[in-house]
Amino acid sequence: MNDWIFIEQLKEGDTSAYKSFVETWQDMVYNTSLGILQNAEDAEDVTQEVFVQVFQSIHSFKGDSKLSTWLYRITLSKAMDHIRRKKRKKRFAFVKSLFGEEGELTEQPADFNHPGVKLDQKESAAVLFRALNKLSDNQRIAFTLHKLEGLSYQEISEVMKLSVSAVESLMHRAKANLRKWLEEYYSKS
Amino acid sequence: MKAHTEKQQKIEAALKSLDGVERAKAAPYLFTRIYARLNKDEESIWEKILQLISKPSVAFLGLCVILALNGSILAWVSGEEESQTAEHQIQQEFAEDYNLAVNTYYDYEIK
Numbered sequence: 001m002n003d004w005i006f007i008e009q010l011k012e013g014d015t016s017a018y019k020s021f022v023e024t025w026q027d028m029v030y031n032t033s034l035g036i037l038q039n040a041e042d043a044e045d046v047t048q049e050v051f052v053q054v055f056q057s058i059h060s061f062k063g064d065s066k067l068s069t070w071l072y073r074i075t076l077s078k079a080m081d082h083i084r085r086k087k088r089k090k091r092f093a094f095v096k097s098l099f100g101e102e103g104e105l106t107e108q109p110a111d112f113n114h115p116g117v118k119l120d121q122k123e124s125a126a127v128l129f130r131a132l133n134k135l136s137d138n139q140r141i142a143f144t145l146h147k148l149e150g151l152s153y154q155e156i157s158e159v160m161k162l163s164v165s166a167v168e169s170l171m172h173r174a175k176a177n178l179r180k181w182l183e184e185y186y187s188k189s
Numbered sequence: 190m191k192a193h194t195e196k197q198q199k200i201e202a203a204l205k206s207l208d209g210v211e212r213a214k215a216a217p218y219l220f221t222r223i224y225a226r227l228n229k230d231e232e233s234i235w236e237k238i239l240q241l242i243s244k245p246s247v248a249f250l251g252l253c254v255i256l257a258l259n260g261s262i263l264a265w266v267s268g269e270e271e272s273q274t275a276e277h278q279i280q281q282e283f284a285e286d287y288n289l290a291v292n293t294y295y296d297y298e299i300k
Contacts, residue, residue, distance in 0.1 A: 015224075018223075018224065019220050022219060022220040022223060023220065026215040026219050026220075027212050027213070027214055027215055028212070029215070030213060030214070030215035030219075031212045031213045034213050044215070044216055044219075047215060047219065048223050048226055051223045051227075052223060052226050052227050055223075056227075114207075114210060114213060115211075115213045115214075116210045116211035116212055116213050117206065117207065117210050118209065118210075121202070121205075121206040124199070124202045124203040124205075124206035125203070125206035125207060125210075127203050127206075128203045128204065128206050131203070147207040147208075147210065148207065148210060148212075149212075175204070178203075178204060179200060179204065182199075182200045182203050182204070183200060186196045186199050186200060187196065
């Protein structure tokens with residue numbers, strides 16, 4: 001369906017348009033969230049938050065960018081917010097533990113397995129996902145969008161509001177950092 | 190040498206492990222959950238306001254605004270009082286100089 005027709009129907013509050021909209025974009029939003037958060041429950045939670053935000057702010061969508069670009073931006077912003085919230089909780093739990101109170105979230109998360117990865121590559125992918133956590137936010141976002149969502153550098157530049165050369169540079173540094181971390185990892189193991 | 194090659198192969202394999210990855214699928218009935226959440230969010234506008242107010246940064250800002258308002262009102266009132274006192278003093282001096290400070294009938298009698 002044409003983006004504009006979709007948007008107009010959403011603005012009118014048409015429930016069937018809502019449903020159709022979610023069905024069209026849910027996998028894209030979920031897959032992106034999952035790539036960033038590396039946790040299925042968190043990704044589902046963020047996916048719900050994204051669509052709620054979309055429906056609440058659809059009136060402010062002016063159409064300056066593509067609908068998919070707008071959705072990617074909301075998804076990434078929500079996912080990064082979720083990570084920050086989790087980090088805050090961890091810090092708070094740590095401080096609480098210093099004062100002798102029992103804190104949550106002290107356990108290390110298990111290796112993440114993306115459901116779309118081929119069976120023979122699961123092990124290598126799990127190591128790569130661990131390495132992705134060591135990257136800066138922008139490098140991680142660019143790498144995830146490129147590898148998991150198959151976006152071109154041009155599309156990533158639109159989502160991240162950067163120039164294409166800046167995205168190229170981000171990807172180059174991301175690959176170099178990943179290689180460095182993987183070298184250390186495989187040297188130890 | 191062999192170990193080094195093996196390590197390099199593992200690194201390359203890890204870097205290429207996401208090539209050809211398929212999109213993860215969202216859980217079924219996602220729309221039902223989103224719709225329920227949307228309605229719940231619409232109902233709890235007061236909760237949102239309370240959440241906003243209870244944020245430490247907002248609460249601190251509110252406190253600062255109240256203190257600033259108090260301070261400015263205090264400064265304004267004391268400034269006005271001072272000017273009123275000075276004005277009153279001038280009036281009194283003027284009345285005394287020209288013997289205008291007759292307030293009671295008794296004062297007239299004495300004169």
